[in-house]
Amino acid sequence: MYDTNRRVETAVTPDDIKIQARKVQVYYGDKHALKDVDVDILDKTVTAFIGPSGCGKSTFLRCINRMNDTIPIARVEGQILLDNEDVYDRRVDPVQLRAKVGMVFQKPNPFPKSIYDNVAYGPRIHGLARNRSELDGIVEKALRGAALWNEVKDRLQEPGTGLSGGQQQRLCIARAVATSPEVLLMDEPCSALDPIATAQVEDLIEELREQFSVVIVTHSMQQAARVSQKTAFFHLGNLVEYGDTDDIFTRPRDSRTEAYISGRIG
Amino acid sequence: MTDLPLSQPAAAMPGRRTGSLLAQDDRTRRRNAAESRFRLYGVIAIAISMIALVVLLATILTGGAGAFRQTYLNIPVTLDAEVLDPNGNRDPAEMAKVLTLAYGRVLDAAVDGTIARHGIQIEGLSEADIDGLISREASAQVRDRVLANPELVGQTVEFDVLVGGRIDGYFKGRVTMDSAERDSNTSPQQLMLAQELADRGEMVTRFNWNFLTNADASDQRPEAAGVGVAILGSLYMMLVVLVLSVPIGVAASIYLEEFAPKNRLTDIIEVNISNLAAVPSIVFGILGLAAFINFAGLPQSAPIVGGLVLTLMTLPTIIISTRAALKAVPPSIRDAALGVGASKMQSVFHHVLPLAMPGILTGTIIGLAQALGETAPLLLIGMVAFVRNFPDGLPGGLMDPASALPVQVFNWTQRSDPAFIERASGAIIVLLIFLLCMNLLAIWLRRRFERRW
Numbered sequence: 001m002y003d004t005n006r007r008v009e010t011a012v013t014p015d016d017i018k019i020q021a022r023k024v025q026v027y028y029g030d031k032h033a034l035k036d037v038d039v040d041i042l043d044k045t046v047t048a049f050i051g052p053s054g055c056g057k058s059t060f061l062r063c064i065n066r067m068n069d070t071i072p073i074a075r076v077e078g079q080i081l082l083d084n085e086d087v088y089d090r091r092v093d094p095v096q097l098r099a100k101v102g103m104v105f106q107k108p109n110p111f112p113k114s115i116y117d118n119v120a121y122g123p124r125i126h127g128l129a130r131n132r133s134e135l136d137g138i139v140e141k142a143l144r145g146a147a148l149w150n151e152v153k154d155r156l157q158e159p160g161t162g163l164s165g166g167q168q169q170r171l172c173i174a175r176a177v178a179t180s181p182e183v184l185l186m187d188e189p190c191s192a193l194d195p196i197a198t199a200q201v202e203d204l205i206e207e208l209r210e211q212f213s214v215v216i217v218t219h220s221m222q223q224a225a226r227v228s229q230k231t232a233f234f235h236l237g238n239l240v241e242y243g244d245t246d247d248i249f250t251r252p253r254d255s256r257t258e259a260y261i262s263g264r265i266g
Numbered sequence: 267m268t269d270l271p272l273s274q275p276a277a278a279m280p281g282r283r284t285g286s287l288l289a290q291d292d293r294t295r296r297r298n299a300a301e302s303r304f305r306l307y308g309v310i311a312i313a314i315s316m317i318a319l320v321v322l323l324a325t326i327l328t329g330g331a332g333a334f335r336q337t338y339l340n341i342p343v344t345l346d347a348e349v350l351d352p353n354g355n356r357d358p359a360e361m362a363k364v365l366t367l368a369y370g371r372v373l374d375a376a377v378d379g380t381i382a383r384h385g386i387q388i389e390g391l392s393e394a395d396i397d398g399l400i401s402r403e404a405s406a407q408v409r410d411r412v413l414a415n416p417e418l419v420g421q422t423v424e425f426d427v428l429v430g431g432r433i434d435g436y437f438k439g440r441v442t443m444d445s446a447e448r449d450s451n452t453s454p455q456q457l458m459l460a461q462e463l464a465d466r467g468e469m470v471t472r473f474n475w476n477f478l479t480n481a482d483a484s485d486q487r488p489e490a491a492g493v494g495v496a497i498l499g500s501l502y503m504m505l506v507v508l509v510l511s512v513p514i515g516v517a518a519s520i521y522l523e524e525f526a527p528k529n530r531l532t533d534i535i536e537v538n539i540s541n542l543a544a545v546p547s548i549v550f551g552i553l554g555l556a557a558f559i560n561f562a563g564l565p566q567s568a569p570i571v572g573g574l575v576l577t578l579m580t581l582p583t584i585i586i587s588t589r590a591a592l593k594a595v596p597p598s599i600r601d602a603a604l605g606v607g608a609s610k611m612q613s614v615f616h617h618v619l620p621l622a623m624p625g626i627l628t629g630t631i632i633g634l635a636q637a638l639g640e641t642a643p644l645l646l647i648g649m650v651a652f653v654r655n656f657p658d659g660l661p662g663g664l665m666d667p668a669s670a671l672p673v674q675v676f677n678w679t680q681r682s683d684p685a686f687i688e689r690a691s692g693a694i695i696v697l698l699i700f701l702l703c704m705n706l707l708a709i710w711l712r713r714r715f716e717r718r719w
Contacts, residue, residue: 070604072528099607109598111617121616122606172602179606 018043018213024078026059034059037239046214048228055234057217061185065101066094102176106188108168110160115152118160122179146174147204166197186216202227225249233257326694332438333692336474338426343376347420356416369405386462395456401428403490431488431685433460437471481654488685493693495653499569499668506573507637515584523592524614543582550579551643566648567667576637587629591622624712631708635701641672649673671697
């Protein structure tokens with residue numbers, strides 16, 4: 001683990017910053033849910049957001065692809081730059097943004113359609129395939145990317161909801177990957193899975209890093225330590241500490257971080 | 267936020283229970299008794315409603331079954347050319363000038379002939395009693411057939427003519443010798459004559475298709491009345507309701523539920539839709555009378571007006587049930603669709619709507635069934651009129667006068683002849699069968715759509 005991180009760290013240059021957040025504030029009605037978040041998320045890196053429940057980590061994640069737009073009372077201030085373009089610019093259509101920033105949710109939520117249609121839905125609506133065989137190719141690639149191909153290749157027309165929980169979550173990952181996003185947001189992707197499925201998804205995240213910038217919200221500090229290179233610790237709506245995962249877990253600079261990772265708050 | 271270590275002494279819990287697990291304590295006993303009482307209430311409630319249903323069905327079925335059977339008198343009729351075709355050229359146009367009165371005389375002669383042929387004693391029976399054996403509609407029946415086929419004139423042809431309502435009732439058990447005694451329209455002697463004809467095999471009672479295909483008939487001839495016009499009128503109205511209320515209702519619900527901003531205005535609209543659902547249906551009838559007939563100038567008694575009124579009445583039901591169905595679709599599906607970059611409209615039409623479909627269909631069909639059974643608003647727009655003529659085919663028929671099944675029931679229950687009460691029960695059976703079919707359709711559609719995972 002340590003070695004891997006070191007290799008990644010040395011590969012990082014300032015050019016690799018994928019997402020730059022500056023002074024991000026989120027309000028739910030009168031409630032100030034997220035305060036002054038500044039963070040640089042790197043390309044081809046797994047960044048973990050940790051923190052106790054209600055600390056704003058999921059809120060911030062949902063800001064990145066503007067899923068908070070669907071909550072009428074939510075209000076976002078500040079800047080989130082994706083490749084130096086502000087995603088909250090008035091000219092940005094969230095639909096185009098979400099094609100670039102894929103998302104995997106806490107609970108596996110495959111569409112009640114066939115496995116094939118689940119994966120093919122994104123490419124279809126974005127017009128990524130010119131014909132059926134191209135679409136087949138995209139679906140296969142996405143399912144292979146989500147380490148699900150071998151398990152489902154013989155039953156692509158069966159309902160996606162008939163898979164096991166872990167398979168469903170990997171199907172959701174395949175669905176997100178199929179639109180060739182640049183960033184993949186994962187909101188506690190393993191919280192509804194058993195340990196074996198969790199291990200499979202974690203292995204998958206490790207592979208996904210080669211192509212995407214992965215941001216994962218997790219409740220489990222062990223998971224953050226296993227899969228991520230960078231970790232951000234949120235507490236009561238503040239970004240308390242952000243840095244290399246190793247540093248956060250071994251040499252936290254903030255006393256609140258230390259209290260959390262040692263299990264005293266949360 | 268700092269949690270204390272969980273090392274509090276556990277012994278400090280108040281109200282610790284003592285006693286054996288094998289014996290119920292008071293509290294448990296009371297709880298269990300309350301539960302058994304509640305279950306009993308439930309069973310009683312269900313039993314009451316089942317009894318009500320059984321009694322209702324039994325009443326209607328026993329009362330209405332007779333409407334589906336009809337007695338005919340099978341007699342050879344000599345179609346006298348002198349009377350029926352005075353000019354002797356078999357020209358239907360000229361023969362049409364001969365009225366049913368002449369056919370009545372021909373029929374009376376045929377009845378007399380049949381009685382004489384069998385040698386039945388007719389002492390004590392007036393001519394009116396004998397002529398009253400057959401329906402007043404019978405002459406029209408014979409005339410229609412002759413005009414359709416003028417070559418019959420001059421021949422002796424076997425006819426199954428309708429018998430009078432009382433005689434028909436006698437063979438179906440509705441009229442007895444006792445009741446005939448007190449009845450000015452019939453007499454025990456007439457019934458005995460009918461019985462003798464039946465004993466000689468001249469009377470047949472068989473399934474009454476005419477009940478389903480005939481139009482309404484006047485007060486004097488219940489045996490000829492049918493629900494044909496009413497069925498057609500109801501079908502036309504349902505068509506109008508279906509074509510108008512489903513697209514409007516579903517579109518309105520989708521907009522309100524998925525797209526409309528949640529503010530004061532949409533709150534007011536929402537409350538008013540719920541209020542509209544509770545507005546008594548007769549109010550919609552007044553609205554229809556004022557708006558569609560008096561203002562827009564549409565014809566009275568027309569299925570189009572009935573359909574429009576029922577559409578107004580059905581829309582709130584459809585909107586409310588559609589919104590409930592849309593609300594029941596888990597938000598995770600919307601998130602999933604938005605998450606892969608679907609637009610709002612794509613997420614609704616590709617994912618939410620198909621999942622809400624069973625609920626929408628059920629609501630729609632319940633709304634339609636409600637509209638099918640609705641009477642009050644139709645009375646106000648003139649559907650209660652006596653309609654003898656069938657409306658034309660679509661679409662022109664929408665403007666022609668027609669009746670509707672529930673209105674026909676209402677109409678018939680107001681007539682004096684008990685034979686009409688039988689017909690009314692028969693019409694209720696027809697209406698119930700339609701409703702049953704619609705509900706079965708709803709169930710079937712629900713199953714079909716749910717099977718798609």
